[in-house]
Amino acid sequence: MFWFSVSLMTDIAITVLVLVVAVAAFVWNRLPVEIVALGVALALLGTGVISMEEAFSGFGSATVVLIAALFVVAEAIDAAGITTWLGGLLVRFAGTSRVRLVLLMMGITAVLTAFISVNGAVAALLPMVVVLAVRLGRRPAQLLMPMAFAAHAGSLLVLTGSPVNILILNAAMESTGHGIGFFEFGLVGFPLLVGTMGLAVWLGPKLLPDRSPDALPKDLSSHGDTLMQHYLGDDQLTRLRIPPDSALIGLPTVDPLAEHPAGLHLISVQRPSGKPVRADELSAGDQIIVRGDQQLINEFATAHALEQTDGATCGLISRSYGVAEVVVAPRSNLVGTVVYPGMITASGALVVLAHQRPGDQLSRERATVAAGDMMLLQGAWSALDKHTVDHDVMLVDSPDAIRRQTVPLGPGAVPALIVLAAMVIMLSTSIVPAPVAALLAAMAMVVLKVVTPAQAHRSMAWQTLILVGAMIPLSSAITTTGAASMIADGMVAVIGGSGPLLLLAGIFVVTAVLGQLISNTATALIIIPISLSVAAEAVINPITVLMCVAVASSAALLTPVSTPANMMIMQPAGYRFGDYWKFGLAVMALYAAVAILLVPVFWPAHVL
Known part of the structure; x- marks a missing residue:
């Protein structure tokens, strides 16, 4: 003894x-x-x-599995454009006011925490808050700690906010014979949240550190407008959809605008997904991409009963297609080849919208490629992700990063929201243990192609x-x-x-x-x-x-x-x-x- x-x-x-x-x-x-x-x-x-087993048991623990799975779920939520949509709401309602921004951000974090746990909420909203800080010219250090502390307060809003709440409920049942209501935790959780918000607004500027991280993400929220201005100047880029009863159906694809007025230029013919059309003749639903003065475009569209399909992204970016800016690498195999606006790339999935040599005027005709030339490529998001990873060119900004910041509620938003709702139900009802629920959700995000396996791997904060x-x-x-x-x-x-x-x-x-x-x-x-x-x-x-x-x-x-x-x-x-x-x-x-x-x-x- x-x-x-x-x-x-x-x-x-x-x-x-x-x-x-x-x-x-x-x-x-x-x-x-x-x-x-x-x-x-x-x-x-x-x-x-x-012991040896105990020393390394943490890396196989349910906690680490839960956190890793939540990183994948958070990556999927971000990739699907859900956080971009939330960020847009924050910018719209907060404006330039720091107070409104902090209060809205903390409120969203707390509500999300009540359903998917502290760690899940922080992991899901972290990319959005960092980009939002950059966009508004603020340091992430001034926003991220209030966000995390709002998550801690939000864990006490309802019973499912934290595993500790479940432990408290079980102990109450065993010691008194009656439990604590689902929303009863909010009696202390709501005052904590309101008080934390007040302290963040009142004392935050004085007590929060004024630091900068080693690297900040680039603000790409207005990337479409930036590229339009750089490559097209005063011209507009518009997609004209061919209706089922159009007289253009059956005409050669090579030049459907043979009789177009001067100043109007054909760029390409594409599917609604952004994929170039390789058929010899035009079909209903095809989209003609034209460049020129907006008045000329309007007159031509009216004369041929064509529908203008553009939104706020000026014909460059949508939920289905996007753009990538590339620079021709030194010693690239593309050096010496001929390129022109509207050319379909060797993959057949992308089209060249514009070509420019640094210091020269934008080329509208055929030109020989030299090292350092810039090209603007357009295609489906999946095609851009696949075909721009090439040793012959260097990406200026990855298509994935552009999509996340410019396309709210993208193609993967619906399946992502369904999987998220299913995970919340599993977590709140304890049908399966929390790590299993999160792991099933992470696997579903990959199977449903909301994220790729490579994106899931990169999402890990090691x-x-x-x-x-x-x-x-x-x-x-x-x-x-x-x-x-x-x-x-x-x-x-x-x-x-x-x-x-x-x-x-x-x-x-x-x-x-x-x-x-x-x-x-x-x-x-x-x-x-x-x-x-x-x-x-x-x-x-x-x-x-x-x-x-x-x-x-x-x-x-x-x-x-x-x-x-x-x-x-x-x-x-x-x-x-x-x-x-x-x-x-x-x-x-x-x-x-x-x-x-x-x-x-x-x-x-x-x-x-």
Whole structure:
């Protein structure tokens, strides 16, 4: 027994020492966080606190699988244009007002969190918020932390917002015989959300770090207009659809505008999908792409009863087709070949809309290609993705990036929304475990071609996955060695016999402190039985104590390692480890006030 106790205390001391060194290394910020996290797992393994299997168990844990699957789902939501649509709504209603932008962004994040979890909501909205910040000339660091903190508050709006809520519900059922309503969590969640929004608006400019990330995405929201101005100048590019009763049907495809007025130029004949027409004769539904003065285009369209199909993207970009700007690479096989506007490329899937040599006028006739020449290609989005990855040319902006920022609710929006709804239903009803639900949704996004396998692979934020996977052994060690229970028991014992408010304050402090070091789910699992036993001894309503634990468990605000959501925003915002506590402490004070003062109002501490 003596040797067992000595060994146990040694494991506790080693675990606490590793924890302290890890936090110091994170704060020091001189080593990559992945190296620190992996070093933690290896240190625990080397000192014998955990076994080999335990040291690497985090990388096969359900948590890492859940996060990885959510990255794919988030990628699909972004690729389908759903986040672009949400971003458009934000820009439309927020305008240039920082206050409206922050409030709307945080509100959308909180509502989404209530259905797909904190990590899922942050992963889904992160690309949109970063691009939105660039578009509006703001630093992502000023928006991403309020977004993540809104997600934490949103997890308490309804029962399905967090796994901790389910644990609280189960504990309430076991201890009192009756549970907590689906929307009852909102009694504390809504004040937390409103208060967090107010703090972000009031104190955000003072407490949020003014940092820039290593790299920012390019704002491509007005890319169609930019390309039109660069390649076409004052001319317009319009698609004229041939109706079923048109006299043009049956005419040669090579020049359907043989008698067109001067100043009107035929570019190509395409299908509605953007694919060039290779048939010899025109057919109903074909689209004639013309360039010239808008008045001439209107007159010609009226004379031939043609329908103008263009929208706001000036004939360059739609849900079905888009454009890619390429530069001819040095020593390219294209050097010395002939190119002209309207030429169909060798693949048969793309058409050359324009060709220009730097410093020269835009070419409207046949020209010999030289290294450094620029070409504007048009075709279906899938064709652009496939045929512009070529060593002969260099892409200026990828078609995928253009589509995501310029096409709201693209072709994959409907299947993406259906899969998202199915995942929400599975998560809210617990038909299957959360990792299984997320994994099924991620697989469905690939099968339904909302994202390609390559896009799914690229969606992985490896820094986050490595950090979470490598830190899980430390979280387990803190629990299994008894370090967490020893700390919690000692702190709760000091105030266990005091009044209800001091008891709630003590439980909040213990839960919040542990929540900065280990996952909030693990924190709740440790604190729930301890707090219930103290509530029984002090003859206090167990529901009061449990709701205090629920609020405190969501207050993982002071470090990036406290939740995966906090970690996700670190790199895109350019945050450092020590950037979270300034604004986090202000929000933490709000959580403390709600847990200690507001919880007893809705769930009285005295037992009837």
